[in-house]
Amino acid sequence: METSITVRNAKLSDAPRILEIYTYYVENTVITFEYDVPSLEEFENRMIDIMKKYPYLVIERDGRIEGYAYAHAFVGRAAYDWASELTIYLDHNAKKCGLGRKLYEALAERLKDMGVLNLYACIGYPKVEDEYLNKNSAQFHEHLGFRLCGTFENCGYKFNRWYDMIWMEKIIGEHTDDQAPVKPYSYTE
Structure with a gap:
């Protein structure tokens, strides 16, 4: 039986499953430095805020959401519009099977289409x-x-231990003196 893999725009109705994936990382890891699992309402509000300008994607395997990724403002000032910070989480049982790469590449492609040039990842590092x-x-x-x-x-x-944080960067576009403005992400399909 062939596995069906789909990357699509997230919907608010996906929030319970996305929050389920995130909850594992809050409670069991330092992949997020968040201490408390947000409420569903808080999580939906975070999604709404991101979706005003940036892509928020999910990846499904055989119809089940196995992960999500999104971009958001790097700093929040106009001069940084061409840079985005990325976030990705996969179900903790769905790692090392290519879903992360497929999801992140889809996110990067959408950001490139918007005119984003620099991608950043903030990563907890032991x-x-x-x-x-x-x-x-x-x-x-x-x-x-x-x-x-x-x-x-x-x-x-977190968990009574200190951890480093690293920043990683990837350039996906050409920087020019007359840079076109970044276009907000469109959720129309």
Whole structure:
């Protein structure tokens, strides 16, 4: 039986499943530095805010959402419009099967179409790998062409331990002196 993989725009009705995926990471990892699982209403509001300008995508395998990814403002000032910070989460049982790459590449393509030039990822990074955090996210981004561009030492504290945070960057477009403005993402299909 052939597996069906689909990347599509997220809908608010997807929020319960997306939040289910995220909950695992809040409660069991340092992949997010968030301490408390947001309420469904708070999570939906976050989605709405992102969807005003940026893509928010899900990946389905045989009709079940297995992960999600979105972009958002890098800093929030007009001069940074051509840069976006990316976020991706896969169901913790759906790793190492190509879904992350497919989802991230779809997100990058949509951002490129908008006119975004620089992609950034903020990643928790352990000095020593432990049960809460390993180096897989940094390695995943490196495989997709991101490069390390900054390290913040001991800046995140969770589960009674200090962790570093690294920034990785990927350039996906040409920078010019007369750069066209970034277009908001359109959810029409």
